[in-house]
Amino acid sequence: MKAKHQRLVLVVLALIALVGAGLLAAYALRNQASYFYLPEQMQADPPQVGQAVRLGGMVAPGTVEMQADGITVTFTVTGREDSAVPVRFAGILPDLFQEGSGVVAEGRLAADGTFEADKLLAKHDENYVPRELQDMDEHQAAEMARETTIGIE
Amino acid sequence: MIAEIGLAALWLAAALAALQLVGGLVAQRAGADAEIARLTRPAAILQGGLVAVSFASLLWVxxxxxxxxxxxxxxxxxxxPMIFKLSGAWGNHEGSMLLWVTVMALAGALIAAVERRLPEKTMQATLAAQSFVALGFYGFLLLASNPFERLAQPAAEGLGLNPLLQDIGLAFHPPTLYIGYVGLSVAFSFALGALLTKQVTPDFARAMRPWILGAWVFLTLGITAGSYWAYYELGWGGYWFWDPVENASLMPWLAATALLHSASVLASRDALRVWTIMLGVVAFSMSMLGTFLVRSGVLTSVHAFAVDPERGSFILFLLAIYIGGALLLFALRAGSISEGERFSVASREGALVVNNVMLSAILAVVLLGTLYPLLTEAFDVRVSVGPPYFNPVSAIFVFPMLAIMAVGPLLRWRRDSWGRISKEVALLVALLLAALVLFGLLAEVAILPLLGLAFAITLGVASFLPLRGRSLRRAPLSLWGMVLAHFGLAVALLGMASESAFSTEKLAALGEGDVTSVGPWEVTLEAVEPVAGPNWTALSGRMQVSYSGGEPVEINPQSRNFWAPAQQTAESVLLTRWNGQLYAVIGTQAPDGRWQVRLWWKPLVTLIWYGGMLIALGGILALIGRVRSDLRRRSAKRKGAARRLEMETVK
Known part of the structure; x- marks a missing residue:
C-alpha cells in the first residue's frame, strides 16, 4: 500500500470487521438464543409450539416412568405455586438425574402441552444446583444444601 | 506440619512478589542499576522456588x-487410588488456584533466570508486571481460599471426589490448560513491560514468542484433551457443546493464535507493533475471564465442578483491576509507539493481518455468545445460547480464515503479487470446487459440514505447499512447525465435518439376546451382569459387535454406582477402528426387563483429536526451532564479543 496512512487504514478495516462481527452476533443472538422457562412461566405464558427453549425445575418424586417402548421416559417437572409441566424424553437419563432434584430440559413444547426434551442437564454434583434453579424454592434449596454438606464443620 | 510449611512458603512468596514489584517500579525511575532494582530477578527466582515448595506440600497432604x-x-x-488422590489436589477450587499461582511463579522465575536479550530496564518492568498480577492471586489464595486450612477436629473419613472426576483425563487436563492460561501471563507482562518502557522492538517479539508458543501448545493440548474427556465421559456422544467453560478455554486459544502470528510479523518484519501489544493484553485477559467464568459459577456449565459464587466477586475485582489497568496503560501509551515497517496488501504480512482480524472476529462472536446470558439476566430475562448461534455465526469468519490460511504462507514478506502464486491458487480453488461438487452430489450433507469437508481437503493439500521447491531436510524446523500445525487444523476439521455429516445414531431397548444395528455395525446384547470395582459396583453389559459382518468383538459398557460419594455414572465404551469409532452407552432397565442402549457410529471422528495433537506438535517443533536458533544467535554474539575483545588486547 502506497498510502501514507497505512496504520489508519488497517485500524479502520479491523474495526469494521470487529464491529461487523459484533452486530452479526447481536443479530443472531436475538434470534437464536433459546429462552429459559420455569414451570410456572411455561404455564402462564407458554412458548410457541416447536420453538427451542429450556425448561428448568425439580423432577417431581414418583413421576418418572419408563414407557412401553423401553426408551421413552416421562416425568413431571415442578416449580413454584404447584406448577407442573409433563416432560417426555427418549434416551438415556443423565448420570445425576434423580427424582426430587433439579433438572434443565432442552427441547420444545408439543401441541398436547407436553415438553419434548432432546437433552437433559442434571445437577452436576451433590453440592451444585444449576444456576437457573437457584432462586426456585429457597426452602427446597436449603434442604438440599443441608442434606449434601454434612461432614464438614 | 507439612501443611504449615506450605502456607508459610506461600506467604513468603507473596512478600517476595511485593519486593519484585517495588524493585521493577523503582527501576523505571532510578534506572536499572538502583540497589533495589537489582533484586528484581533474584526475587522472582526465589519466589518460584517457594511456591513450588508450597504446591509440593499440598500434593504431600x-x-x-x-x-x-x-x-x-x-x-x-x-x-x-493414588493417582486420583494426587489429582484431587487440583480438582477443587483452592487447589486449582494454588496450581495457577504455581505455574505463574515458575514462569516468572524462568524468564528472570534466562531472558537476557531485552534491555535490563524493560525486563524489570516485565517482572514488575508479572508480580503485580501474581500478587492479586496470592491475595485471593491467602485471604479467600486458603488450601491449607486445618479442621479443629480431624475428619474420620474424607468426603470423596465426584466420580466423574475420578478419571485419568482429569489428572492431566486441568493442569495442562492452566499452564496454557498462565503461560499467557508472561506475554501479558512482556506487553506491559514494553508499554512502560516504550521498547516495542523485534527483540521484544522474539523474547515473547517462545512463551506464546509454549502457552499455545499447552492450551491446544488442554482443549483437545478436554474435548475428548467430555466426549467419552459424559456419554452424550458430543465432543464440543459450546459450553461456557469450553468457550473459556477456546477464547484464550483464539487470542493466543492471533498473537502468535502477529508476534512473528513483529519479530521478522518489525510491523504490527501496537496490534501485538494489544493482543498480548487481550490474550491473558481472556485467560483471566475464563478463570472467572469457570471458578465463579456465574454460568451454568457441564464442566463446572468446583464452583463457589461468593469468590466470584473477588476474581471479578481482580479482573477489573488487571484488564482495566492494562487497557488504560495501553490507551495512554499506544499513541507514543511509533509506526512499524510498511507492507503491501499482497504480502505475507497482509495475509497475516487478515488472519488476525478473522481470529479476532471469531473471538468476538464467541465472547458475546458466552456473556450474553449474563447480560440478559441483568434484565431478568434468562436465555441459553447454544450451537444454533455459535456454529453458523462463527462459520462466517472461519471459512474466510481457512481460505487465507491456505494461500497466505505462499506469499513473500513485504511485497508480493498474486500473479506469482496464481498456479497454486488455481490448483487450490479447483480442488475446493471439485470437493464441493463431489460431496454435494454423492451424499446429502448440510451446508456447514459440506464446506468443512471441502475446506479440510483443500487446506490439507495447501498446508504442504510452502515446502515446494525446498530441500525437505534443510527446511527450518519452524517452517515444519507451521506446516504441521496448519495440516493438523485441516485434519481436525475433516474429523468434525465427517462426524457431523456421516454419524448414525441408534437408541434401542434390548432384551438379552436381542440384535440391533447402527451404520455398518451389528450389535448383540448377550447379558447384563453385576461387577465390582475398588469404590464402585456396576451393571456391565456384555455385547458382541461386528463391523459389516466381520469377526465379532466383545464390549462392556457399564452403569456404575459409586459409594463415596453415592452417585451413578455411565461408563461408555469406545471401539476405535481406523475409519471411525463405535460409541456404546447402557442405561436403565425398563419394567419389562429390556435395557436402554444408545449406539453411535462416528466415521473419522478420531481425526478431531489427532488433528489437535498435530497442531500441538507443530507448535512444539516451532518452539524447538526458535529456541535453538536463539541459542545459536546468542553463542555467536558471545563469540563475536570475545573475538573483538581479543583483537583489542592485541592492538
Missing part, C-alpha cells in the same frame, strides 16, 4: 490423605 486438612477431608478419601 493429599498423598498421605491428611484428614485434618479441610481441603483433603472435603475432596479426598483413603480408598481412592
Amino acid at each position: 493429599f498423598a498421605i490423605t491428611d484428614l485434618s486438612v479441610k481441603l483433603v477431608a472435603a475432596n479426598s478419601h483413603t480408598a481412592k
